[in-house]
Amino acid sequence: MTESTGLTYESFKHWRRTFEAGFWLTLYTLNALFNSIVSQIDHPGTPAWQPWLWEWSSALMLLALVPAVVAFVRRWPFHFDSWRVALPVHLLASIPYSLIHVGGMVLIRTAVHGAMGEHYDFGPWWSTWAGYEYLKDVRGYFGVVALLSLYHLWVARLQGEARLLAEPEVGPPVEPVERPERFLVRKLGKEFLVNARDIEFLQAAGNYVNLHVRGREYPLRVTMAGIEDRLDPARFIRVHRSYAINLDFLAEIEPLDTGDARLRMKDGSEVPCSRRYRAQLKDRFGEAASVA
Structure with a gap:
């Protein structure tokens, strides 16, 4: 049987890496942009640069973590027949994912606030992380996993699955x-x-x-x-x-x-x-x- 015409994996693979990098860069850039605008509206008395720092420091760390999540999903993929095994593994992985994300963005914010002659206060670490940041990060982590799983499914269909x-x-x-x-x-x-x-x-x-x-x-x-x-x-x-x-x-x-x-x-x-x-x-x- 002849193969279908149109977009082929052979043509797609030449710009696949560019597409993948561009997708994640665009996704987190737009997300940080919209969140910065909303955060600035929600904090009217705050200096204008601070809401932008908060959102972009978070986005930069999340973007930096994408290659690690890609590698982990490649090692522990989500499939209909194996999700029960993969789910607890990814739940455990979401913990260091969140800790690295939060730790990195706090360092960035502390450095920028210090350069501006101000002090940055993250708040009580455990309650702020466990009660707020991790709950956001675990949703974000599985959102990335879901996108990667759908993308891998599409690529598998495009290149042909034996x-x-x-x-x-x-x-x-x-x-x-x-x-x-x-x-x-x-x-x-x-x-x-x-x-x-x-x-x-x-x-x-x-x-x-x-x-x-x-x-x-x-x-x-x-x-x-x-x-x-x-x-x-x-x-x-x-x-x-x-x-x-x-x-x-x-x-x-x-x-x-x-x-x-x-x-x-x-x-x-x-x-x-x-x-x-x-x-x-x-x-x-x-x-x-x-x-x-």
Whole structure:
């Protein structure tokens, strides 16, 4: 089945990082701007710069924390089938998130107030943080998690999400289920098949393994250990804790001084090879520095 036209992951990925950075920057800038105006209206007798300092110091810290939340969501993603496990983990993570946010903004406010010749009083730390700041931060934290989860779902649909072909309920399977020759990829409501022999390399990413096929990435919800046992060992080999390659697409092996190696695939991609797995390559290719 042919893939849909229009916006593709291949075109989107070239400006994906710019889009992500711009989104969060725009979101927190607009939020700080509107909150500053409202705060200034709510505090008519306060010097005009103070409400703006309060809101922008908070926004700067929240923006600085976004990469940490992104990494944490990648490690503990929210899915319909795993949210009960992820929820308590994220509740615990929201505590240091809030403490860093509040601690950082208090330092910024204290420094600016000091430069203006004034004293900044945050108030009783425990009651102010636990009774007010954390209640706001936990809502904000899960708001960020929700946005990231929706975004990851959209990206997964855009790039195509692979799955193993299940054994049919009636009749014999169309291929070996334990070692499939093809993977079913669902992309923007359409389905097509990817041959296992066309997979150039595999990369672990949280609860997924990305299948790299002709410059495209298809996430498969499985662990690296789980998929490794179902690939043809004559063609695929593990080269790193997070990577496995198809030997048919290996172009060059570059030894490194650390004992590790850098693998160059025929499409120009580079894959790390750890010292632990480099011996397996030596067993297959001897001391050759490259393969045809």
